[in-house]
């Protein structure tokens with residue numbers, strides 16, 4: 448979509464604003480566009496992972512054509528002030544896309560309230576099947592064809608539709624929206640119990656992100672002297688699945704770019720674990736106790752014997 452928007456301009460002398468905490472689907476596309484001569488500004492974030500509206504305003508140039516900022520971050524859950532940003536960009540006549548993959552199906556999203564021209568979502572992030580996504584495009588906004596072939600999807604993207612995937616996505620989204628209030632309450636309560644359970648046992652716990660504005664059911668924690676990866680394996684042995692950073696990064700052995708963007712060191716970022724509850728997570732007090740016990744044992748052990756990076 449980003450490439451399509453760029454293709455719609457004759458000249459490559461255009462400027463795009465994005466942030467340093469975007470998903471790689473946006474970041475790597477921007478890197479590729481940069482190689483073709485497009486100028487990109489990667490905005491920094493503050494310590495809770497929020498971009499600054501003033502920062503966006505002062506980054507705008509006469510040739511700024513497009514801004515892409517995610518609605519909710521997939522690694523630490525911070526929700527960005529997209530509606531406020533939408534108003535600013537609308538006044539400047541700049542096209543605005545938000546990556547709402549973590550938001551759609553999880554909290555109310557309204558394209559008019561957000562004032563976005565484009566919004567993307569992915570079915571498998573709201574209990575749909577993999578391989579189906581959603582692109583919202585405001586009526587009248589031009590988007591030239593990138594994938595050539597037949598004239599399906601009104602000429603935006605050629606190829607036969609995955610009808611089963613689309614129907615499943617619609618059904619999954621309806622279900623998620625119907626149960627949204629209940630789900631949010633459940634996820635927030637599970638998360639609060641988990642965080643307070645861990646906090647009681649561990650000093651110097653880092654709770655990353657914005658506690659006032661974050662995705663329901665997700666938290667990323669950081670510790671001293673330990674590796675998130677080894678906590679992950681310990682919990683895995685007990686049948687509890689957590690993650691260290693995003694699935695797209697797994698096995699890369701690199702600290703999460705989002706945590707580095709918050710100003711954390713490699714060691715701090717590598718200690719992070721992400722706990723994520725979903726609609727089908729059952730409240731099991733023993734599991735939550737097990738998580739905090741495991742973390743406590745690991746942390747106490749690491750005080751005597753700090754972990755060293757694997758060779």
Ligand SMILES: *Cc1c(COP(=O)(O)O)cnc(C)c1O
Nearest residue numbers: 470472517520521546548549569
């Ligand atoms: C998962 C994710 C994507 C990528 O979606 P896929 O359909 O898995 O390629 C993009 N952005 C965010 C914020 C995500 O969480």
